Structures are given as structure tokens and as C-alpha cells.
Amino acid sequence: MRSRLLLLGTALLLALLAWLALLAPLLAPAPPTQQVLQEGLQGPSLAHPFGQDRLGRDVLSRILFGGRVSLTVAVLAVGISLTVGVLIGAAAGACGGWVDEGAMRAVDILQAFPGILLAIALAAILGPSLTNVILALSAIGWVGYARLARGQVLVVREAEFVAAATALGAGPGRLLFRHLLPNILGPITVEATFGLAGAVVAEASLSFLGLGAQPPTPSWGAMLNEGRQYLLVAPHLTLFHGLWVTATVLAFDLLGDGLSAILDPRRR
Amino acid sequence: MRRFLLRRVLLLLPILWGVATLVFLLIHLTPGDPVEIMLGETALPAAKTALRARLRLDLPLLTQYGLFLGGLVRGDLGNSFVTEEGVAGIILRTLPATVELAAAALAIALLLAIPLGTVAAVFPGRLADRAAMGAALLGLSVPNFVLGPLLILTFAIGTGTFPVSGREEAASVVLPAITLGLALAGILSRMTRASLLEVLTREFVTAARARGLPERRVILRHALRNAAIPILTVLGLQAGALLTGTIITETIFSWPGLGRLTLQAIQSRDFPLVQGCVLTIAAIYVLVHLATDCLYAWADPRIRYDA
16 A cells, blocks of 8 residues: 555656656746856856856756756657567567577677667767667667567467467467567566666766767756866756756656556565 | 586677677767768868778778777777777776776675665564665665765765865775765665565575574575575676766766776777777676676575586
8 A cells, every 4th residue: 555655656756747847848937048147157046946057047947948858868768669679579589489599699799788888889979969869778778678578478478368369360460469468568667667767867877978968958967967067166056957867767766666566466 | 617617708709709799880880980070071181091091991891890800809909099009008007997996886885785685674664674775766766977976065075075086095986986886785785685585484594593593693694695696696787887887987086997988088089999998898797797607606506507
């Protein structure tokens, strides 16, 4: 019961964060790129609750707009990874033979790489842009889902309802989409929730290193990197951005924990 | 055990070859001409041709690949585009700093995680458990690029306890090691709790208690050792995160290691150096996996790999 309450609270927090990002144009006290140079690095005030950055831009507005960038990248990267990974993994598990062998060797080699390193290398080579961040994160992200989907399909494939469907004349496509995929949704949802937390951190990491969003696009990682240079005179930059990113990641992690407690019967 | 080791080492070769090929293709097949990046778009065509020839970028791709692999076998990773120094030498010079940082981070993670996870598993559902697991979740949710600046703000600028950056004093390693190790501590303490909870239900634990062993001894000597395997697995899997975490952590703290070198190489488009750094990190990662497998045998005498 307590875990369900926590789950509900987390879901509400995430919905709130998403709404704040979505409604950023209405809620933000100022346009995120509006500069007031003579007010650079000012601390929090009534007009600017989170203070102002080096160029006098409103930090709260930039955080809200940064949320749109961050969440969009995360959702797209996880969406692409998930679709590609589940299709490849499920196909490998369902077909077996050389399809399985080929897909799993590719997964092995990609997993011999620390993922974010590959993303950093890809983003660096493709050039810094948000599209390339999404590409880079998807290129490494699908592997985990493929392995998970394949494992789950191998388990479900032996179940009697699949044998029954085959006996009734269901083809491989129908088997995959109507019978196998719906049965592996639980673990994959959990994985995707943690994946969103990971993608938010990865996007911010790449932007922090200068490989993601380019100025003046507001991005949490890039803003934290800027704040680092003004730690002494303007700690509010690091503080507010840091808190916001951490709250977002924490919310996704909590949701993932809650979902896995509910969806995984062994953890009840 | 020796045969197992030999087989695993032999298996390393195709994986390393695959990784090297992937890095080579990544750098040579993606858009972006290093010569243009180095000389600028306005450079004279003759200058570009000369540089391209000097960097051997004018050779057919397959020849370049052959030269690259041949060099790898001899331990020659090519020369930096920027300083023209040997890449292998540059990497070897920065490696000790990264090893020191990673070892300190690992030590901090283990020192935090094992006690936290154990306390949580011994008092499941109680306040101690919830506090420990709350702390663990927080630890693994704070990104290193947030934690690092916050630690500098509090303990370097604020109290002045530790240096802000660099590697001049022995105390310099503390803040970067916490930054790098805290997420790992979070993950490991959750794993310790889960693994220990499972082990504590087993019969040999009941038997040990029935023999009248003190609870301390049951947990520390009997249960924890048996709970070690999943913890080691997670540790091995997280080695990659620890290694790549050094890129951000070392940048934040100006720590003169492989991570900062990688980023500097990326920023200056020094492709041979990028190639060398990525390969080195990937190779360490693969080796750590091998070491994890060997540790299994130590932690669980039933695993002997001789079959």
C-alpha cells in the first residue's frame, strides 16, 4: 500500500515536471534567451526567483525551457532505442538460428564498450547537435532492450498459449505482435523508465561536455557547465540547475523502482 | 582454472579486434574531414593535400585499416595530430592518475555500500532499512556533474577542507573520488541488500544460527561471503560507468588523467588520440570483466570452470 502511494506521488511529480516543461512559454517569467547584460550573475530576487546567469538571463525560465529539451531528447532516444531494440531482440528470440546468432554477436561487441563513451565519441564525430545526441544515445541504447526482449521471448516462447496459437495457425508476425510482445511489456516498461533517467543524465552529460545542445539553446547540462565557472560568485546557477536535474532523475528512478515492485511478482 | 583463464584470454582477442574495428570505422566513415577541421575551411588546397598525405589519409581505407591494425599489434597507436607525440606514450603518462582516482572511488563505494546494504538487509522494512535505501537511491540519482560542483562549493570553497582541483596534494583525490564513487555506492548497496536478504533465508544460515553462532558472525562470515557473487557481478558491470565517469569527473576537478585527456582529444579533433583513448578505455573495461569472472572463483569455491 505504501509503495503504491509512493508510486502515485512519483507519477504526479513527473507529470508536474512534464507540465512545467510543456507550459514553459506560459509559465516562464521571461523569454529564456532574453539578455539583460547589466544584471549578469545576480542572485535570486522577486523578479527572478532562481537568479540570473552570466548574460542576465532568467535562470528559472532557462530551467523550464531546458526541461523541454531534456525531456524531448530523453523520450525520443528511449523511444527509438526501445522500438529498434525490442524488434531486433524479439525477432532474434523468435527466429533463433543465424538471425539470433548475428544479432547477439552485434550486441556482444556493442556491450564490450562502455555505452556513454561510444555516445561521446559518436556525438564528437557527428558534430555537436541535439539530433546527433538522440542518434548517439539510440545507437547505444537499443542493445539493452534487445537483450531483454530476446530473453523474455525465449521464456514466453515455450509457454502453452504460444503452442496453442501456433496450432491454430498463427504466423510469425501475428505470434510476435499479438502474443509475444504483450507478454513481455512489464519488464520492458521498467527498463524504459530507468532508461529515461539514464537518457536525461546522458543528454545533460553530453551538453555539459559541449557535445550536445549549442548556445543559446537552454540545456541543463550546458548551463551546469557554465555555472561551474562562476561557483565562487554565483553558486545559485549550480544549485538550482543541479537540484532540478537531480529531482527529475530521482523521479524517474523512483517510478522505475515502484513499477518493478508492482510488475515483478517476485519482488512483492 | 588455468584452462579457463587461457580460454577467456583467447576470447578477448576477437572482442578487442571488434572494438578496434568499430572505433576505426567510427572515425573514418562518419562525415567531417579532420584535415579541414585542423586547417580550417579557407586553407589552400595544396596545404590540405600535403597534410592529408602526411597523416596518410590519402591512402585507400583498407590500407589505412591494415596499417592501423598492424600498429596496434606492435603497441603503436600512431601519433597525435596536435603534438605529434606518440599516442601510446601520452596515454601511459595519464593512466596512473586515472587508476588512482578509480581505485579511490571504488574504495569509497565499497566502504559505504557494504555496511549500508548489510544494515538494510538485517533490519528489512525498519527505519534503518528505509533510511539506508533512501540514501542509496539519492546517491545513484545525483549526476556526477551536479555532485562535483556541489562538493567543490561546500568543501573546497566553503570550508576549505579540500583543494578545488588538480592533483598536487594527497587530499586532492578525495572530492573527485566521492563524485565518481557515490553513484556506484548507491547501486552496490541496493545489490548488497537484495543479495543478502536472499542468502539470509537459506538453510545454512539457519543451521549456523542453530549451532549458536553469534548473529554478527553468521552475517559477516557466512552470509556476506555467499552474497558476494551478485555484488561482484554488478561491480564488474559498473566498471564501464566508473571509467567513463572519469571523463566528466576529471574535467570538473582538472584531474590529469585519461578521462580529461579523452575529452581534450575530442575537443581538438585529434583523431589518433581519440582512437587511442577510446580503445584503452574499452580494453580496460574488457579486462575488468575478465577479472570479475576470476573473482567469482575466489568468492564461491563451487565455481571452478574446469568442466
